[in-house]
Each structure stands twice: as structure tokens, then as C-alpha cells.
Amino acid sequence: MSRTFSAPHLVNPDTRSRVLSTAESLGYRPNRAARALITGRTHNIGLIVADIANPFFPPLIKAAESQARQRDYHLFVADTNEDPIMEEQLVQALAKQVDGVLLCSPRMSNDLIEKLRREVPLVVVNRAVDGLPAVVMDVANGAKAAIEHLVGLGHHDLALLGGPRGSWTNREIRRSAMAAAKLAGANLTVLGPHQPTEAAGAAACDAVRATGATAVLAYNDLMAIGLLEALHDRGVDVPGELSVVGIDDIMLSRLIRPKLTTVSTPTAAAGRAAVDMLLQHDDERRTNALVTLQTELIVRDSTGPNPH
Amino acid sequence: MSRTFSAPHLVNPDTRSRVLSTAESLGYRPNRAARALITGRTHNIGLIVADIANPFFPPLIKAAESQARQRDYHLFVADTNEDPIMEEQLVQALAKQVDGVLLCSPRMSNDLIEKLRREVPLVVVNRAVDGLPAVVMDVANGAKAAIEHLVGLGHHDLALLGGPRGSWTNREIRRSAMAAAKLAGANLTVLGPHQPTEAAGAAACDAVRATGATAVLAYNDLMAIGLLEALHDRGVDVPGELSVVGIDDIMLSRLIRPKLTTVSTPTAAAGRAAVDMLLQHDDERRTNALVTLQTELIVRDSTGPNPH
DNA sequence: GACATGACAGCAACCGTTTGCATTAATGAC
DNA sequence: GTCATTAATGCAAACGGTTGCTGTCATGTC
Numbered sequence: 052m053s054r055t056f057s058a059p060h061l062v063n064p065d066t067r068s069r070v071l072s073t074a075e076s077l078g079y080r081p082n083r084a085a086r087a088l089i090t091g092r093t094h095n096i097g098l099i100v101a102d103i104a105n106p107f108f109p110p111l112i113k114a115a116e117s118q119a120r121q122r123d124y125h126l127f128v129a130d131t132n133e134d135p136i137m138e139e140q141l142v143q144a145l146a147k148q149v150d151g152v153l154l155c156s157p158r159m160s161n162d163l164i165e166k167l168r169r170e171v172p173l174v175v176v177n178r179a180v181d182g183l184p185a186v187v188m189d190v191a192n193g194a195k196a197a198i199e200h201l202v203g204l205g206h207h208d209l210a211l212l213g214g215p216r217g218s219w220t221n222r223e224i225r226r227s228a229m230a231a232a233k234l235a236g237a238n239l240t241v242l243g244p245h246q247p248t249e250a251a252g253a254a255a256c257d258a259v260r261a262t263g264a265t266a267v268l269a270y271n272d273l274m275a276i277g278l279l280e281a282l283h284d285r286g287v288d289v290p291g292e293l294s295v296v297g298i299d300d301i302m303l304s305r306l307i308r309p310k311l312t313t314v315s316t317p318t319a320a321a322g323r324a325a326v327d328m329l330l331q332h333d334d335e336r337r338t339n340a341l342v343t344l345q346t347e348l349i350v351r352d353s354t355g356p357n358p359h
Numbered sequence: 360m361s362r363t364f365s366a367p368h369l370v371n372p373d374t375r376s377r378v379l380s381t382a383e384s385l386g387y388r389p390n391r392a393a394r395a396l397i398t399g400r401t402h403n404i405g406l407i408v409a410d411i412a413n414p415f416f417p418p419l420i421k422a423a424e425s426q427a428r429q430r431d432y433h434l435f436v437a438d439t440n441e442d443p444i445m446e447e448q449l450v451q452a453l454a455k456q457v458d459g460v461l462l463c464s465p466r467m468s469n470d471l472i473e474k475l476r477r478e479v480p481l482v483v484v485n486r487a488v489d490g491l492p493a494v495v496m497d498v499a500n501g502a503k504a505a506i507e508h509l510v511g512l513g514h515h516d517l518a519l520l521g522g523p524r525g526s527w528t529n530r531e532i533r534r535s536a537m538a539a540a541k542l543a544g545a546n547l548t549v550l551g552p553h554q555p556t557e558a559a560g561a562a563a564c565d566a567v568r569a570t571g572a573t574a575v576l577a578y579n580d581l582m583a584i585g586l587l588e589a590l591h592d593r594g595v596d597v598p599g600e601l602s603v604v605g606i607d608d609i610m611l612s613r614l615i616r617p618k619l620t621t622v623s624t625p626t627a628a629a630g631r632a633a634v635d636m637l638l639q640h641d642d643e644r645r646t647n648a649l650v651t652l653q654t655e656l657i658v659r660d661s662t663g664p665n666p667h
Numbered sequence: 668g669a670c671a672t673g674a675c676a677g678c679a680a681c682c683g684t685t686t687g688c689a690t691t692a693a694t695g696a697c
Numbered sequence: 698g699t700c701a702t703t704a705a706t707g708c709a710a711a712c713g714g715t716t717g718c719t720g721t722c723a724t725g726t727c
Contacts, residue, residue, distance in 0.1 A: 668727105669726105669727095670725105670726085670727090671724105671725090671726080671727105672723105672724085672725080672726095673722105673723090673724085673725100674721105674722090674723085674724095675720105675721090675722090675723105676719105676720085676721080676722100677718100677719085677720080677721100678717105678718085678719080678720095679716100679717095679718090679719100680715100680716090680717090680718100681714100681715085681716090681717105682713105682714090682715090683712105684711100684712090685710100685711085685712090686709100686710090686711090687708105687709095687710090687711105688707105688708085688709090688710100689706105689707085689708080689709100690705105690706080690707075690708090691704105691705085691706075691707090692703100692704085692705080692706095693702100693703085693704080693705095694701105694702080694703075694704090695700105695701090695702080695703095696699105696700090696701085696702095697698100697699090697700090697701105
């Protein structure tokens with residue numbers, strides 16, 4: 052009898068314990084799919100990321116999974132390979148078997164997000180969409196702090212190694228970095244778009260050097276690390292000849308040499324917040340539509356004074 | 360009408376296209392939970408790993424997810440925090456909503472695995488269990504190659520930085536490393552068990568040095584990297600004073616300095632193989648009960664000749 | 668002692684799909 | 698023209714739970 056579980060106060064304690072003990076002896080476990088059919092709640096959440104193997108995401112996935120499980124939810128994890136079309140397909144495919152989808156760093160258009168939100172509750176991470184619950188990191192402030200740090204070290208010619216097309220974070224960084232550079236009277240050359248990978252960072256090395264910049268801010272640590280590798284191969288000293296700043300503070304960044312100066316983003320907190328937001332009741336969700344998490348500049352060894 | 364999808368040959372082409380077009384216009388998507396109820400197949404797979412944020416796992420998860428989706432399956436991902444009790448709970452919780460569970464690097468006992476396999480089809484990764492389909496990496500051969508490499512460099516006093524209790528891989532490595540050392544007439548001091556983390560690798564630094572070994576093989580790259588960091592802090596030159604070898608060849612290992620000599624394990628292939636194995640029909644599965652993937656020693660810069 | 672009340676148990680409908688079976692219509696054989 | 702055969706369709710049961718409703722019994726009130 053299902054009431055034993057769902058409404059214990061309506062059932063005689065004797066009956067309840069009898070039901071419980073026989074259920075135990077039979078090894079009975081309620082079938083969540085069957086329950087979902089009638090209750091309309093699957094107790095599952097979908098988590099869609101651009102690339103599971105990008106070191107930025109695992110801490111977020113881990114935190115989200117842990118938070119979800121604490122609330123008795125399970126997590127579908129899916130990878131889009133940075134492909135906006137795959138994002139849409141995945142949301143559609145998952146829609147019927149989850150109570151909501153966490154869309155992390157989506158590359159699709161806002162219009163498409165608007166369309167998909169009508170099929171399944173959505174929480175977006177790393178993107179602000181009007182009227183949609185979202186968790187974002189204050190990368191604008193982080194990029195600003197990074198530019199100010201570099202200008203403070205005497206750099207006047209800066210480069211921004213841009214990230215992927217469609218990324219809200221990328222636009223925020225660019226906007227904020229340009230504003231900060233302008234305010235400080237520094238030049239900023241914007242490069243990109245690029246894939247947010249180590250390989251793309253390395254491939255952009257010559258383009259960065261061609262700008263004549265003495266300091267670079269990269270879209271993320273992975274690209275910064277790729278750039279660092281390529282610079283090392285070319286015998287360019289960091290930070291002696293060129294300063295490099297990343298964004299994300301992935302685990303790698305404090306293990307490579309020189310240790311990477313970077314803007315740390317609270318990815319685990321974002322994962323937890325996104326789950327909490329999705330599991331809130333609709334009314335609360337509307338009122339707290341946007342959670343902004345703070346970032347912090349971590350100065351390590353990849354930035355130094357302007358050599359000129 | 361469901362036959363339009365499941366048995367197109369039984370339905371008039373006209374009717375079929377009519378059904379299809381109205382389905383399209385209504386935005387109809389079949390409900391998989393309902394379908395699962397009657398067919399008994401959920402088209403979901405559970406993937407249980409010790410720690411999502413351990414860089415060893417993301418490539419495996421990514422590959423498994425991609426392979427699963429290609430076969431029209433979705434993936435539940437769950438993290439046990441290296442806790443055997445959590446492993447059991449997770450398998451139980453997932454059992455009813457998946458067609459099978461991929462148990463990666465389990466820490467639980469073989470007996471418990473035997474018990475759980477009666478509740479849900481299981482494929483084990485990184486562990487050989489009698490009669491159970493499993494995907495393992497040939498770490499024994501990898502450890503042997505590593506020891507031979509070190510002995511070839513003139514090292515006679517070796518240390519093995521052991522991994523976590525309950526890990527089959529750890530036992531394999533120890534067994535094989537001891538055999539290889541004995542065969543080569545070298546001493547091998549075994550340390551551990553340890554958590555497979557960077558922190559644990561760093562914490563074991565003094566214990567490693569106290570053994571008097573001139574070369575160390577670590578359970579995995581993460582521990583090797585932690586050790587490398589600690590050695591750097593203490594001013595110990597690698598490979599000048601001490602040689603270090605890891606296992607796994609995670610992305611980090613070629614980015615740190617000195618670049619880590621390591622045994623590469625085909626994690627992505629393992630993820631794909633595990634999914635394929637689970638999705639095979641029962642009879643095939645029994646015949647191919649064990650897939651062993653080859654490993655390869657990658658010599659980089661963290662190993663050198665014996666200084667003595 | 669008759670009646671109202673409330674606590675508990677049990678029946679049955681329902682969720683959205685698949686699938687076996689019955690029904691109908693169309694076709695071909697004689 | 699009748700009958701057998703086949704193709705296509707429609708109906709209803711079933712999957713495993715949840716939940717509203719009805720029924721039963723015991724208790725309390727007057």
C-alpha cells in the first residue's frame with residue numbers, strides 16, 4: 052500500500068510496520084518510472100554541458116550531482132561537444148524524463164532557449180536570460196580586475212584571447228575588458244572567436260604576439276595554458292616578456308609553471324545553486340531569477356611588470 | 360498510434376504519414392517513462408564513479424555518454440566520493456530506472472558486487488570479477504614496464520606509492536611491480552594505502568624519501584603530481600635526485616614540469632567498451648566476459664638515471 | 668440504545684505507452 | 698456471387714504505482 056510511504060499519518064502504525072517489514076523481506080523498491088507516470092514528477096534532473104572533459108565542468112557536475120542526490124534526485128549528464136544543435140536535441144530528448152534541465156554555458160540563441168523553456172523547466176548557468184532563472188559568475192568584474200591588475204603592472208598594450216561564439220561569458224568578458232581598458236587608457240586588441248581549448252590557445256600564439264601586446268587575458272585557463280605551452284616552445288619568457296591571465300582557476304592552473312594568474316570562478320557553488328534554483332517552487336523561482344556569484348583575481352606567477 | 364513508430368510495416372503508408380504529420384504539429388514526444396513501464400527497458404544507463412572531479416574519470420564519462428547516446432541511451436552519472444557504502448546505495452537507487460549500471464573502479468567487495476548483480480545488470484570497469492562482464496586496463500603490464508624502465512636507468516631501490524584500499528587496480532599494480540622488481544633483483548618498498556589524490560601524494564613525500572628509494576612508481580598521476588609538488592617545495596630535484604612515474608596519463612601530466620613519465624591507460628576506450636558490453640545481448644555478454652585494454656609506458660622528463 | 672462521527676482499509680480509476688486480439692474492409696479464387 | 702484470405706485498423710488490457718472515494722467498524726454522545 053503506497054500510503055505507507057506517501058502519507059504515513061493516514062495509516063495505522065501497526066499496519067504500517069507490517070507493510071514495511073513484508074516490503075523489506077520481499078526486497079521491494081518502488082519503481083520511480085511508474086510513480087512518475089501518475090505524479091508527473093520524475094525526481095530526475097538533466098545537466099547539459101558543452102564538454103565533460105573540459106576541466107572547468109567536472110567540479111560543477113560533481114557539486115550538482117551531490118546536491119541533487121541530497122534532495123533525492125538523480126542526474127542525467129550529457130555532453131554537447133560545443134554544438135548548439137546538439138544542445139537543442141538533448142533538451143528535447145530529456146524533457147519528458149526530467150523535472151528540469153540545467154543548461155550550462157549554452158551556445159544556442161536566446162530565442163531557442165525561450166522556445167525550449169516551454170517544454171521543460173530550465174535553469175541556465177553562465178548566461179543571463181530575461182525572466183529565466185539563471186546562475187552566473189561575475190566574470191565582468193573578474194575581467195575588470197584582471198585588466199586593472201595588468202595596467203597596474205605598467206602594461207599598456209593588451210590582448211584579449213576570445214572564447215567561443217555564442218558564449219554569454221565571452222561577451223561579458225569582452226565588454227568589461229574593453230570598458231576597463233578604455234578607462235585606464237590602455238589599448239586592447241580582441242582576438243577570436245576561438246574554441247575554448249588548450250589547442251586553440253596554443254594555435255593563437257602567433258596571432259597574440261603579432262598584436263604587440265605585452266599582456267594577455269584569455270577567455271579561460273585552458274586557452275591560457277595552451278598559450279603558455281606555445282610560448283614556452285618558442286622560447287618566450289612568461290612573465291618576463293609577456294604576462295598571461297586566465298579565467299576559471301581550474302586545478303591545472305596552480306600546478307603548471309609558471310603558476311597561472313587567473314580569475315577564480317565558484318563552479319561548485321554554481322552547480323549547487325543551479326540545482327537549488329530548479330527545485331524551488333515556481334513562485335520563489337520567479338522572484339530569485341538571477342543569482343550572481345562573485346569571482347576573485349588570484350595573482351600567481353604568470354603576470355609581471357611591463358618589460359618596456 | 361504507437362505502431363507507427365514501433366512496427367511501421369504493419370501500417371498503411373498513408374495512415375503512417377498522416378499520424379506522423381499530426382504528431383509533428385502537436386509537438387508530440389513519446390514518454391519514455393511510460394514506455395519503460397510496459398517494455399521493461401528504460402533506455403537509461405547508470406554510471407557510477409568514485410570521484411567525478413578526479414581527472415581520470417571525465418574522459419571516461421564523456422566517452423561513455425557519447426557512446427550511449429549514439430545507441431539512443433541516456434546516462435545517469437553519480438559520484439560515490441570513494442565511499443563503498445555509497446556505491447551500494449547508488450546501485451540500489453538506480454536499479455529500477457536503468458537497464459544496467461557501469462561500476463567504475465569499485466571499492467566494494469566482490470561479494471557485494473555478486474549480490475547487486477542480481478538486482479540489475481552490471482558491467483564493471485577496472486576490476487575483474489569472475490563471471491561478470493568487465494573492462495580492465497592492463498595495468499599489470501604497465502607497472503611491469505615502468506619498473507623495467509626504472510631498473511634500466513640503474514635504479515635498485517624503488518618505492519611504490521600505493522592507492523586506495525579496495526581498488527583492484529591497486530592490487531594488480533602492487534602484485535606486478537613486486538614481481539618485476541624481484542625478477543630484476545631490485546628492492547621495492549610498498550607504501551599505503553592512500554587516497555588517490557594529489558594531497559595524499561604530497562603528504563606521502565617524506566615517507567617516500569625515508570625509504571631511501573631513488574625512484575617511485577605512484578598508483579596514479581594525481582598522486583605522482585602531488586609528490587612532485589612536495590618534492591619541489593623541499594628542493595628535491597626530479598629526476599636528478601629522484602625519478603617519479605605515474606599511471607593514467609591524465610591531461611595534466613604533460614603540462615606540468617617536469618613532464619611526467621607515466622603509463623597511459625585508454626580511458627575513453629574503456630568507457631565505450633563498457634557501454635557496448637552492457638548493451639550486448641545476454642548470451643554475447645557471457646562469452647566476452649572480460650575485455651582487457653592495453654596500456655603503454657610514456658617516457659617523459661620525470662625519470663632519469665640513478666644518481667648514485 | 669440509536670445515531671453521528673472519525674479512523675482506517677480497500678477498491679478502482681488513472682498516468683502514457685505497447686501489444687495481443689478482434690473487427691472490418693479489401694482482394695482474389697472458384 | 699460466395700467464400701477464404703489477408704491487410705489494416707481499433708479496442709482494451711497491462712505495466713506499477715498514487716489517490717479519491719466508498720465502506721466498515723469502533724468510539725463517543727445524548
